[in-house]
Amino acid sequence: MIASLALILLAQLVGEVLARGAGVPIPGPVIGMGLMFGFLLLRDSRIGLPRVLPKPLTDGTLESTARGLLMNLSLMFVPAGVGVVGRLDLLRAQGLKLAIVLVVSTALSLLVTVLVFRAVASCVERRRPDGEA
Amino acid sequence: MAGDFSLWVYLAGTPLLWLTVTLTSYVLADRIAAATDRHPIANPVLITVILVGTVLAVTGTPYPTYFEGAQFVHFLLGPATVVLAMPLYERRATVLRALVPMLAALMAGAATTLAVVIVLARLLDIPQPILISLAPKSVTSGVAMGIAEALGGDPTLTAILVILTGIIGAILVTPMMNLLRIRDMRARGFAVGLAAHGIGTARAFQVSETAGTFAGIAMGLNAFLTAILAPLALHLLF
Numbered sequence: 001m002i003a004s005l006a007l008i009l010l011a012q013l014v015g016e017v018l019a020r021g022a023g024v025p026i027p028g029p030v031i032g033m034g035l036m037f038g039f040l041l042l043r044d045s046r047i048g049l050p051r052v053l054p055k056p057l058t059d060g061t062l063e064s065t066a067r068g069l070l071m072n073l074s075l076m077f078v079p080a081g082v083g084v085v086g087r088l089d090l091l092r093a094q095g096l097k098l099a100i101v102l103v104v105s106t107a108l109s110l111l112v113t114v115l116v117f118r119a120v121a122s123c124v125e126r127r128r129p130d131g132e133a
Numbered sequence: 134m135a136g137d138f139s140l141w142v143y144l145a146g147t148p149l150l151w152l153t154v155t156l157t158s159y160v161l162a163d164r165i166a167a168a169t170d171r172h173p174i175a176n177p178v179l180i181t182v183i184l185v186g187t188v189l190a191v192t193g194t195p196y197p198t199y200f201e202g203a204q205f206v207h208f209l210l211g212p213a214t215v216v217l218a219m220p221l222y223e224r225r226a227t228v229l230r231a232l233v234p235m236l237a238a239l240m241a242g243a244a245t246t247l248a249v250v251i252v253l254a255r256l257l258d259i260p261q262p263i264l265i266s267l268a269p270k271s272v273t274s275g276v277a278m279g280i281a282e283a284l285g286g287d288p289t290l291t292a293i294l295v296i297l298t299g300i301i302g303a304i305l306v307t308p309m310m311n312l313l314r315i316r317d318m319r320a321r322g323f324a325v326g327l328a329a330h331g332i333g334t335a336r337a338f339q340v341s342e343t344a345g346t347f348a349g350i351a352m353g354l355n356a357f358l359t360a361i362l363a364p365l366a367l368h369l370l371f
Contacts, residue, residue: 015215028211033217070217071338074163074336075159079206097259101250101267105271108245113320117237120237121234
């Protein structure tokens with residue numbers, strides 16, 4: 001558990017350093033995700049990395065730690081979300097207009113993204129019509 | 134009574150109280166969501182925010198005091214983003230096969246979002262500083278705040294608009310996709326991750342792990358593309 005957390009934090013830290021250092025608009029944790037992906041590829045490749053790694057990183061503990069975090073992703077938005085309640089007065093002046101913009105744009109964004117994805121997917125994958133079973 | 138008050142003063146200043154309030158409210162909200170069979174409108178983030186907001190209002194606690202305690206939960210957003218690599222890795226073959234539709238949907242989705250937000254905000258006469266703060270609202274909060282700040286918007290307003298967008302997207306996605314009869318979980322996940330960042334991704338993971346994986350990818354890609362497109366779009370559409 002601790003070894004897994006340490007690895008996850010390390011990936012985030014390196015990601016943050018790279019993002020700030022290079023001034024790229026990608027958030028540090030997203031680079032960290034890429035680094036973690038690279039780690040998993042290396043771990044499961046045939047170069048024999050598992051023998052030198054702490055056991056929790058190879059015996060599935062890392063995966064269950066990850067699953068635990070992802071299952072509760074909603075929780076992590078609560079502290080920032082409560083900020084909305086604290087600033088309702090600020091939203092009140094433009095509330096209706098903002099609500100229209102947010103709802104319409106989010107709906108259109110969902111619609112266009114999903115339709116383009118499906119249209120291109122069915123062009124590319126004519127033999128597998130409905131994606132993953 | 135004086136003793137009670139000093140106990141309150143002590144507790145209100147420690148992370149213990151606000152962490153407990155946050156976690157307890159979340160457990161309660163999750164039970165409510167489960168009781169409605171995970172109905173989209175019973176969004177766990179929305180319910181928890183209402184519960185915690187009520188506690189803060191009743192006790193007259195200022196938001197910064199609350200956040201000081203709850204920031205440990207907020208901090209976990211970073212590690213949770215890192216471990217999105219796990220489902221991505223487990224499904225890498227599926228993801229790789231969908232690379233072309235993903236990139237096409239990313240371009241179309243990011244451009245549509247920006248164009249609709251800016252044009253609609255102009256039509257409704259929303260003042261310019263608010264419009265700028267609105268532009269990156271589909272992007273995960275840390276990046277969105279950075280974009281708004283660089284363009285001369287208000288980052289704290291952006292954070293609020295980002296959270297609201299996330300909740301709206303997470304509520305809309307399931308009924309909308311069912312109405313459109315889209316059963317491809319990759320497409321459903323990708324759309325909600327692009328339109329509603331992490332809150333959409335959390336919703337996608339509730340529905341299916343494939344949807345969650347694609348939502349996570351869309352969230353990451355959209356953060357990158359919107360950071361590039363937002364200044365361009367504001368320049369073009371003004």
